[in-house]
Amino acid sequence: MARAQRDTRTLVEQLRDDIIALISDEQLKPGDQLPTEQTLTETFGVSRPALREALKLLEQDAVIRVERGKGRFITAGATVRVERPITVFESVTQMVRRYGYEPSTRVLSTAEVPADEEVAEALRCPVGEPLVRLERLRLNRDVAILYCVDFVRRSLVPGRLYDTDWSGSLVELMGSRGARPVMSTAHASAVLLPEDVAARNDLRDFGPALLITETCFSADGEPVIYALDYHRGDAFSFSFVRK
Amino acid sequence: MARAQRDTRTLVEQLRDDIIALISDEQLKPGDQLPTEQTLTETFGVSRPALREALKLLEQDAVIRVERGKGRFITAGATVRVERPITVFESVTQMVRRYGYEPSTRVLSTAEVPADEEVAEALRCPVGEPLVRLERLRLNRDVAILYCVDFVRRSLVPGRLYDTDWSGSLVELMGSRGARPVMSTAHASAVLLPEDVAARNDLRDFGPALLITETCFSADGEPVIYALDYHRGDAFSFSFVRK
DNA sequence: GTGAGGACACCTGTCTGACAACCTCGAAGC
DNA sequence: GCTTCGAGGTTGTCAGACAGGTGTCCTCAC
Structure with missing residues (x-):
């Protein structure tokens, strides 16, 4: 009492x-x-x-x-605690801001593509399902720090692709469509940027990238976003606790 | 009942x-x-x-x-579950085995060194404290997949360095010394192998590495191991859940 | 004096029963 | 038709009790 x-x-x-x-x-x-x-x-x-x-x-x-x-x-x-571990879900946009960056976003491409096997499995949809493929680059003071490729089901973002503003947080965007992601499964590995991407976008000096492959789920358990986020190695470091 | x-x-x-x-x-x-x-x-x-x-x-x-x-x-x-997430503590040795590798270990160097600032902070000891610095390489079928640098307090591993078998699990070794690590804090980033390491050990083709910097704690909350583990990018991928 | 055994205090594990606060929905009253 | 009220269902919280494990200390037999 x-x-x-x-x-x-x-x-x-x-x-x-x-x-x-x-x-x-x-x-x-x-x-x-x-x-x-x-x-x-x-x-x-x-x-x-x-x-x-x-x-x-x-x-x-x-x-x-x-x-x-x-x-x-x-x-x-x-005693073993860490602030803001990678295991707490947040949008890429939020995460980048938290690192103190104030990035500009450049939308490299938007396209309607059929789901290949990899994406279809992640989004639990049939191979060939129409998807939106979104390719973006985030720059901090003209330095590319993050290269992202996102896939969402076409049916979740109806309308003409160029009528939508893709430069903001995709999580927010899906939220406004009633399918806000609240959690995800992710895989992290170290890679180099795909050769063609580096060539096309003048990213030869991007260096080693931390690739996080993430499937985001909405509150009702549906996979909503499949994302490949290439984090510039010298710009990001993620923390977590193991126990 | x-x-x-x-x-x-x-x-x-x-x-x-x-x-x-x-x-x-x-x-x-x-x-x-x-x-x-x-x-x-x-x-x-x-x-x-x-x-x-x-x-x-x-x-x-x-x-x-x-x-x-x-x-x-x-x-x-x-519905969102992942098997064996990186957030569950285990020794590097265990982890590597779980990935299906049966690696051989090559001890590159052992040395007694004074703690620099970075390590001292992690191990919560004074700068200059005597440490053992252990440098190892794990190979799977003659391919280097993991380059590790470990630091432990010298006082925890008394005796002559070359009387100890450093090729096994360091976690196990510390366990036998009554200071078994049970949890850790970790940071992950993408890097290339340090230039001198690559040069000295013929690791030019190691490629991008996932660097996990980990401080391991024993049950009584004492930091026991400070480890830098460079995971070959095309050999490892870590999974976790975000929520 | 010493060692073994038991009584007891302390702690967590689990159960029972009760009441409060909140939500939904339908019926009564307007 | 609309509003209001109340009953029933569901979770939140409380009080008290007993069971079972652990450690301590005292007693008693040797």
Whole structure:
């Protein structure tokens, strides 16, 4: 009862964050014991089930470890955190801005193409399905930092291709069409720009690229965008936690 | 009570997996409603608190979404899964094997070096701290696929450097020293092999490399290994989920 | 004095029952 | 036809209780 209800989050989520704050405040280190359930319920003024749900979340997050009959203990996961990991979904546009770039976008080409096997599998559509293929380049102060190829189902973007503004965030665009991507599966590898692309766009000095091949899904689980993003090697570095 | 107790996992964890199985069995799709708490407690023969803890875990995993007063619904996260994502910690040795390679390891150099600023910050030790610098190459059928540089505190591997077998998994080695890494923070970027390394080891044709810079932590939260792993671009591709 | 055993306190795991807050939808009243 | 109200369904939260594992300390037998 000792708890403000302004917060729209559920009690459990507040509790989870409160406990993290407590670990930080008390400077608890890996191996240290967390206060017992009874103590915590009293400190936070909540019931045991609510507290236990919050603790369970932290346990799944590898922040704490539980030993029956003994107690709960801080693990290494409590100290190992990274800001804005690549595993949090965001649009390429957002990501680029977050890196401090304010890029201009150059639309290299838009075309209606039939789905080949690779794209068809990713977008779960028949081979030959009409798609829009979008080819773009993002430049920061006239330096190309990102070369992107995107595929979306033609049926999701009806109308004439040149009536649409393709220079903004594709995620936003799909969002306005009622199919906003909210998560994705991705693969990362290191490549060079395709030879013809480098030649056509004067990108010989692009250097090694981090290629992220990403299939974006909308809230109803439908694949919406299939994207190949070539990140200039010396312009991007992605972080993540492994546990 | 309808539940086998052989399983050493806690009831909640079994429940979480049971619910995932149920989603799969019933072929529930994103947007579909999950059975209500009451229904689920009856089908699984468990209490509501236990069930709720399991549901909370799935909620955190973005498998389900809850709307108060309405019910729980499947989200895209239920369908979007990836096997063996890069976000699960494992040793480089394990990872390479998982890719189907059976590489030989060539130890290029071992040396005792003082920590420079970059490494000192990662390993949270003073600049100048004595470290072991280990330089290795992994070859698959005589093709170099991975070039690794590792740093560990000298104090963790006492004894003469050449008395230690450095050709195996460094994670295992540290494990036998009581400091087994269990998680890490990592950064990925695309680079070329350092010029001198390529020259010295006849690696001109290595091509673009996916560089993963990783700090590995032991269970007690101490940084144990600082590693630079250059993955040959055409030999590796890492997958992960973003949500 | 010493070692083995048991009683007990402490902790987490699980269950039961209850009430509050929120949503939907239909029926009653206007 | 429209609005209002209320009943029923669903999740959010709480209180209390018992079960089972762990560690400690005391006692008792030797």
